[in-house]
Amino acid sequence: MKSDLEQLLGERGLDGLWVTGAAQNNPAMVYFTGAALITGADLLVRRGAPPVLFHHLMERDAAAATGLKTITYQRYPMQPLLREAGGDRVRAAALRAARMLAEVGLTSGRVAICGQVEIGPVWGALNALTGLLPGLELVGEGDDSVLMQARATKDPAEVERIRQVGKITLAVVDELLNYLTTRPLRGESLLDQDGSPLRMGAVKEKIELWLLERGLDVPEGTIFSIGRAAGIPHSSGDPSDPLVLGKTLLLDIFPAERRGGYFFDFTRTWCLGYAPEAVQDLYEQVEGVYSQVRARAFPGSAGGVLQDLACDLFESRGHATLRTDPQTESGYVHGLGHGVGLNIHEAPWLTGAAPGADILRVGSVVTLEPGLYYPEREMGVRLEDTLLVDETGAVPLLEYPKELVLPVPG
Amino acid sequence: MKSDLEQLLGERGLDGLWVTGAAQNNPAMVYFTGAALITGADLLVRRGAPPVLFHHLMERDAAAATGLKTITYQRYPMQPLLREAGGDRVRAAALRAARMLAEVGLTSGRVAICGQVEIGPVWGALNALTGLLPGLELVGEGDDSVLMQARATKDPAEVERIRQVGKITLAVVDELLNYLTTRPLRGESLLDQDGSPLRMGAVKEKIELWLLERGLDVPEGTIFSIGRAAGIPHSSGDPSDPLVLGKTLLLDIFPAERRGGYFFDFTRTWCLGYAPEAVQDLYEQVEGVYSQVRARAFPGSAGGVLQDLACDLFESRGHATLRTDPQTESGYVHGLGHGVGLNIHEAPWLTGAAPGADILRVGSVVTLEPGLYYPEREMGVRLEDTLLVDETGAVPLLEYPKELVLPVPG
Numbered sequence: 001m002k003s004d005l006e007q008l009l010g011e012r013g014l015d016g017l018w019v020t021g022a023a024q025n026n027p028a029m030v031y032f033t034g035a036a037l038i039t040g041a042d043l044l045v046r047r048g049a050p051p052v053l054f055h056h057l058m059e060r061d062a063a064a065a066t067g068l069k070t071i072t073y074q075r076y077p078m079q080p081l082l083r084e085a086g087g088d089r090v091r092a093a094a095l096r097a098a099r100m101l102a103e104v105g106l107t108s109g110r111v112a113i114c115g116q117v118e119i120g121p122v123w124g125a126l127n128a129l130t131g132l133l134p135g136l137e138l139v140g141e142g143d144d145s146v147l148m149q150a151r152a153t154k155d156p157a158e159v160e161r162i163r164q165v166g167k168i169t170l171a172v173v174d175e176l177l178n179y180l181t182t183r184p185l186r187g188e189s190l191l192d193q194d195g196s197p198l199r200m201g202a203v204k205e206k207i208e209l210w211l212l213e214r215g216l217d218v219p220e221g222t223i224f225s226i227g228r229a230a231g232i233p234h235s236s237g238d239p240s241d242p243l244v245l246g247k248t249l250l251l252d253i254f255p256a257e258r259r260g261g262y263f264f265d266f267t268r269t270w271c272l273g274y275a276p277e278a279v280q281d282l283y284e285q286v287e288g289v290y291s292q293v294r295a296r297a298f299p300g301s302a303g304g305v306l307q308d309l310a311c312d313l314f315e316s317r318g319h320a321t322l323r324t325d326p327q328t329e330s331g332y333v334h335g336l337g338h339g340v341g342l343n344i345h346e347a348p349w350l351t352g353a354a355p356g357a358d359i360l361r362v363g364s365v366v367t368l369e370p371g372l373y374y375p376e377r378e379m380g381v382r383l384e385d386t387l388l389v390d391e392t393g394a395v396p397l398l399e400y401p402k403e404l405v406l407p408v409p410g
Numbered sequence: 411m412k413s414d415l416e417q418l419l420g421e422r423g424l425d426g427l428w429v430t431g432a433a434q435n436n437p438a439m440v441y442f443t444g445a446a447l448i449t450g451a452d453l454l455v456r457r458g459a460p461p462v463l464f465h466h467l468m469e470r471d472a473a474a475a476t477g478l479k480t481i482t483y484q485r486y487p488m489q490p491l492l493r494e495a496g497g498d499r500v501r502a503a504a505l506r507a508a509r510m511l512a513e514v515g516l517t518s519g520r521v522a523i524c525g526q527v528e529i530g531p532v533w534g535a536l537n538a539l540t541g542l543l544p545g546l547e548l549v550g551e552g553d554d555s556v557l558m559q560a561r562a563t564k565d566p567a568e569v570e571r572i573r574q575v576g577k578i579t580l581a582v583v584d585e586l587l588n589y590l591t592t593r594p595l596r597g598e599s600l601l602d603q604d605g606s607p608l609r610m611g612a613v614k615e616k617i618e619l620w621l622l623e624r625g626l627d628v629p630e631g632t633i634f635s636i637g638r639a640a641g642i643p644h645s646s647g648d649p650s651d652p653l654v655l656g657k658t659l660l661l662d663i664f665p666a667e668r669r670g671g672y673f674f675d676f677t678r679t680w681c682l683g684y685a686p687e688a689v690q691d692l693y694e695q696v697e698g699v700y701s702q703v704r705a706r707a708f709p710g711s712a713g714g715v716l717q718d719l720a721c722d723l724f725e726s727r728g729h730a731t732l733r734t735d736p737q738t739e740s741g742y743v744h745g746l747g748h749g750v751g752l753n754i755h756e757a758p759w760l761t762g763a764a765p766g767a768d769i770l771r772v773g774s775v776v777t778l779e780p781g782l783y784y785p786e787r788e789m790g791v792r793l794e795d796t797l798l799v800d801e802t803g804a805v806p807l808l809e810y811p812k813e814l815v816l817p818v819p820g
Contacts, residue, residue: 020529025435028528037631037646058644090552113529118438119430120524124550126533140534142500212622221447234468236447 001155001363002031008146009047014139015109017146018101019043023062025219025260026116027342028147033066035259042097043068044104052104071103090121094128101133108135112146144347144357152339152347153363158262159388159397162340162365165216165264166386166398169253172210173268173400176251179206180243180272181406190243190272190408200224201239207253216255220344223252223267230269231375233334233382245273245408248379254344263344265367266400267384273408282372282381283404289313289370290383293336297368297387297394303350303358307336310370319372323352330374337367340386364389365397411565411773412441418556419457424549425519427556428511429453433472435629435670436526437752438557443476445669452507453478454514462514481513500531504538511543518545522556553757554767562749562757563773568672569798569807572750572775575626575674576796576808579663582620583676583810586661589616590653590682591816600653600682600818610634611649617663626665630754633662633677640679641785643744643792655683655818658692658789664754673754675777676810677794683818692782692791693814699723699780700793700812703746707778707797707804713760713768717746720780729782733762740784747777750796774799775807 009017019028023038030036032043032051041063042054053070055063063070076096085091101107113126126138154162183190183198190198204224211218225237230250243249252267269286271279293310311321311332320331335351347357348364360366366389371382383402387394419427429438433448440446442453442461451473452464463480465473473480486506495501511517523536536548564572593600593608600608614634621628635647640660653659662677679696681689703720721731721742730741745761757767758774770776776799781792793812797804 028530089554090550093552113533115529116526117529118524119527119529119532120438120522120550120555121552122529122550123523123533123536123548124552127550138533140500140530140532140537142503142531142534144499145530209623213619 001153001158002150003155004153005045005146005150006047008149009045009112012112012146013110014112014146015047016104016106016111017043017045018106018111018113018138019045019115019147020113020122021115021117023066027151027260028114028116030260030342031147031151032068035257035261036062036066037259038062042100044100044106046104046106049104054100071100075103076100090124091128093121093125094132097125097129098132101136106136107133110137110139112139112141114141114145114147143354148347149357151341152357153361154341154365154388155363158341159363159365161257161262162264162386163397165255165257165262166266168211168214168216169255169264169266170398170400172207172214173251173253173266175210176203176207177270177406179203181408183243183408185245185408188245188273197242199239200226200237200241200243203243204237204239207251211253211255215258217258217260218255219260220254220256220263222254223250225250225380227378228375229380231373231378231380232329233371233373233380243272246271246276246279248279248381249406250380250382252382252384256344260342262342263340264397265340265344265369265384265386267369267371267382268400268402269381269383269404270406271404272406275404278377279379279381280404282374282379285314285317286370286372286381286383287402290368293370294368294387294394297360297389299360299362299389299391301360302355303336303348303360303366304352304355306350307352310336314370314372330376331372332370333373334369334371334382337369337384340365340367360389360394362390366394368394411563411568412560413565414563415455415556415560416457418559419455419522422522422556423520424522424556425457426514426516426521427453427455428516428521428523428548429455429525429557430523430532431525431527433476437561437670438524438526440670440752441557441561442478445667445671446472446476447669448472452510454510454516456514456516459514464510481510485513486510500534501538503531503535504542507535507539508542511546516546517543520547520549522549522551524551524555524557553764558757559767561751562767563771564751564775564798565773568751569773569775571667571672572674572796573807575665575667575672576676578621578624578626579665579674579676580808580810582617582624583661583663583678585620586613586617587680587816589613591818593653593818595655595818598655598683607652609649610636610647610651610653613653614647614649617661621663621665625668627668627670628665629670630664630666630673632664633660635660635790637788638785639790641783641788641790642739643781643783643790653682656681656686656689658689658791659816660790660792662792662794666754670752672752673750674807675750675754675779675794675796677779677781677792678810678812679791679793679814680816681814682816685814688787689789689791690814692784692789695724695727696780696782696791696793697812700778703780704778704797704804707770707799709770709772709799709801711770712765713746713758713770713776714762714765716760717762720746724780724782740786741782742780743783744779744781744792747779747794750775750777770799770804772800776804778804
């Protein structure tokens, strides 16, 4: 969490951190500022000193509301910088950055840089800057950056924000179930208001609108799929599929706070009206694996070990897994889970593919989402909660029933 | 427009263009792909050859739907690259990029780079790449980039998309006016359903929800302000302000296609019930300047000249402008307009501050938005349309009445 940042910088031999870009839809900046209406900013952290937020004068109210120490860009007026740069705006931006770095004592040493930006002008300015400050090494880290490592555990305020997103999400799931179980029926098809078969696309639009109405955003979409499409984990569903009885109906819903805030991630699979025996059987197996893996998830557990456990359990029931056959499209063909925060997918990774970035710790917020996928048999089952790791183990942030069959009228 | 790109590359001595990042919320990429569900891609354009889109295998359907020539990243498998890079993921990404550049014949020469990215891993990979390919110069251009210059004029398909966003926007404005003119009244206050005074924040939420329901997105927010707040052009409005009669009520609405597509931009100012004489007078002056400036906007006109004309006209009526007093907060304290496209603000600039990037051409889509602001007198008036420049001049993409007074019941 944020309070680990100083130590992490030290461990990596970094003298500072430079976060750049807007304070919306920019996880690295939002982590410090909250999702604020700040269209362009730079946050400089020198190891051992509090962060400083540089911002435009017009956005001073939003900047002040972050509670950070702030300095306006207008302290370094653009006109003299442009003259010094011979009219070259990219070079003038580099000159201004050098002054900002000097302000916090970071004109030399190793500074990690991060943030969502338009690469063109930034590439130009950073190259000019490293020419101006030969003692400065700007470090571009990968997925295992110092900031991603800090963000891999959440403090109580972050957990509360994720839980709030979850409460709204589950209210929308309630609304969906109420809607589905009160539709009229003809044969095995649910009907729309005009008497035509109800289609998945129309219901998915409702789901997303219910989220938007309640103040959430849907930046990564929604998976709402039935039958064969539910058997393909990366399919977001075919909007023209009708809602019919007895097929696996899968909702994977992962909204976020507006302007790029915290996510919540949740999946249930249902059958409308009745469940064929084969689906009932798959469902119980997935639920069993969920419970057994969860019972083995503690602070210190490695995500790779939990993924292996899930593979062991599924393989013992005769299912192919990506471990036995990396090409398989049937069986357990999905990762076990992932961290959730300002990115929908972040560390710790429960996939087995990220050694070192997969250890559960107190404060980790992760999904567990085992599933079984059989597209050729037109079925797929996934169950997913978002859980908080505490001293006792991995505990769902919110409880929600796991019940396969959704009763329909008549 | 896109068909100018070849020539623009030649004029700038560029051998190619490299667009990187997702195909959503990334204007440079969306310009080529449309707002598609492609989470990570690279588009390489070698001068004289068609663009090539590199994408993940999982997103092949969305990639194919762009109509571009496509190649999957899987052509360069990560495992051997990681071995070659000694396990360093950032360096492996650079090795893969070098192979992609070789695929299109761009391992040397001058290549402009652009696109929305997380700077950390990209900074690392691009530095490694320039080490691998010493004959390659990656050019980071500023706001006047070759792509922004191409985008400064729109082809007919782009104009049609902007017009469609406009049609939906104006339907929402109609809905707002219908809503406002049918509210019950107590004294000079509009009332909410529960009989309490209707507040600006509640109405703004409705406006944004009406946009979302109709399939648009509101990535840059909405300005809905009354009285003193309407007199401060950068204020988005105070949500607690009540809707009262006789005050300037300003709506500046600029939604976009979902996932980072084309914007439309529109402003009207109204008075509920009646307009004080001073407001009526301001309104007529702003409307007059709008008409006179529009009558002088033709292909070849410079935005700076039009901004000067607007200043001349306002100053002749005794108003301060930013030209006479750069610090003034009263009078004409706003730019005249800007291009509209995949960014809400882009070239051509009608502000006087962007010589060279301010020329109107056939296919330019720009706003004209003169206004007068008097916060201390609790009033502000702005009128704005989005216009297409054609051979005859600057023509509103959509007509909408300019009427100051909104009648209220009783």
